[in-house]
Amino acid sequence: VVSWLRDLGTRVEVDRVGNITGTWPPDGFEPAVLVGSHIDSVRAGGRYDGALGVLAGIEVLETLISGGVETARPVAVASFTDEEGSRFPPDMLGSLVAVGGMSLEEALDVTAPDGAVLGDELARIGYSGASPCLLAVAPAAYIELHVEQGPRLEHAGVPIGAVTGVQGISWAEITVSGQANHAGTTPMDLRRDAGHVAASIATYVRTLCDRLGPSQLATVGRIELAPNLVNVVAGSAVLTVDLRNTDDDALAEAERLLAVRCAELAADEHVTITTRTLARYAPVEFDPEAVALVEAVSAGLGLASMRLPSGAGHDAQMLARVCPAGMIFVPSAGGISHNPAEHTDDEYLEAGANVLLRCVLHLAGAVTP
Numbered sequence: 001v002v003s004w005l006r007d008l009g010t011r012v013e014v015d016r017v018g019n020i021t022g023t024w025p026p027d028g029f030e031p032a033v034l035v036g037s038h039i040d041s042v043r044a045g046g047r048y049d050g051a052l053g054v055l056a057g058i059e060v061l062e063t064l065i066s067g068g069v070e071t072a073r074p075v076a077v078a079s080f081t082d083e084e085g086s087r088f089p090p091d092m093l094g095s096l097v098a099v100g101g102m103s104l105e106e107a108l109d110v111t112a113p114d115g116a117v118l119g120d121e122l123a124r125i126g127y128s129g130a131s132p133c134l135l136a137v138a139p140a141a142y143i144e145l146h147v148e149q150g151p152r153l154e155h156a157g158v159p160i161g162a163v164t165g166v167q168g169i170s171w172a173e174i175t176v177s178g179q180a181n182h183a184g185t186t187p188m189d190l191r192r193d194a195g196h197v198a199a200s201i202a203t204y205v206r207t208l209c210d211r212l213g214p215s216q217l218a219t220v221g222r223i224e225l226a227p228n229l230v231n232v233v234a235g236s237a238v239l240t241v242d243l244r245n246t247d248d249d250a251l252a253e254a255e256r257l258l259a260v261r262c263a264e265l266a267a268d269e270h271v272t273i274t275t276r277t278l279a280r281y282a283p284v285e286f287d288p289e290a291v292a293l294v295e296a297v298s299a300g301l302g303l304a305s306m307r308l309p310s311g312a313g314h315d316a317q318m319l320a321r322v323c324p325a326g327m328i329f330v331p332s333a334g335g336i337s338h339n340p341a342e343h344t345d346d347e348y349l350e351a352g353a354n355v356l357l358r359c360v361l362h363l364a365g366a367v368t369p
């Protein structure tokens with residue numbers, strides 16, 4: 001990404017948390033129209049989640065530059081660090097730091113379950129940059145192209161999503177401490193079984209969805225038992241809970257009910273349970289004019305569009321704190337994402353990139369379109 005941005009002649013900057021930008025023209029320091037996304041991926045992810053928005057942004061810049069298009073405002077492409085957050089939580093870490101929502105020091109100290117420290121890893125790969133804060137000047141606007149990662153556009157047969165906002169996200173890491181003991185000799189009523197408690201929490205979060213309705217989502221994506229052996233009652237368990245809801249009050253209620261259930265389990269099963277918040281974001285609404293722009297541009301290109309909220313978190317929700325922000329979605333085959341099988345047909349990638357280009361031309365004020 002950096003070499004492509006350099007080859008285009010943009011002004012390339014890397015900030016201290018590894019966020020990358022390329023700005024055109026290189027001497028443009030006024031608030032830019034920013035596009036972009038992320039190039040990190042979950043460990044078993046696909047090739048479109050994030051990368052599409054960065055590559056399409058580079059394509060937009062290349063189109064402007066090769067076409068000699070002048071714009072009233074600079075145009076910049078960003079690749080934000082650690083959008084996924086599954087190794088170094090929270091998600092959207094790089095864009096969160098860029099908008100001032102997390103201190104640089106706190107971000108660089110984030111430690112992964114494997115013991116790696118974010119600041120050390122950035123230095124190791126050469127992306128502990130020199131720019132103090134990427135967004136010292138707030139952008140004029142931010143538009144992000146991304147794959148939908150869900151089934152709605154494909155089901156509707158619509159190529160473009162005008163994204164209205166992002167649902168609330170709550171991530172917790174729960175640690176259960178019991179006592180490792182012999183599986184054959186320990187009577188059931190004397191066990192302090194961390195594995196059983198972890199499984200109880202995993203099934204309990206499903207019941208929250210029945211109770212709070214279809215807008216409530218709940219996932220236990222990681223459970224680690226120790227010592228993790230066939231004939232040993234688990235002495236400890238670490239599991240993650242991902243709760244999401246478009247309604248912040250309902251999300252808070254899900255968090256409260258989970259805490260109550262954990263307290264009951266701790267008492268009943270004679271274990272201790274501690275909870276660490278990994279991420280907590282309220283639902284975000286995108287700028288109504290940005291949503292309308294995506295629709296209008298799509299119609300102008302003869303592309304059907306529909307409004308929809310995002311189920312996944314995105315850097316755009318952080319940028320929405322400092323500037324008008326919006327997103328363009330394109331369909332994901334089978335609604336599959338966070339999976340190597342993730343796929344979007346070329347015709348949709350091209351359609352999304354053209355919508356992005358037209359949004360940029362509108363927002364940046366093309367002098368010679």
Ligand code: GLV
Pocket residue numbers: 083084091311312313314
């Ligand atoms: C980030 O991609 C998330 O929604 O988990």
Ligand code: MN
Pocket residue numbers: 038049050083146312313314
């Ligand atoms: Mn993404």
Ligand code: MN
Pocket residue numbers: 042049084312338
């Ligand atoms: Mn993702």
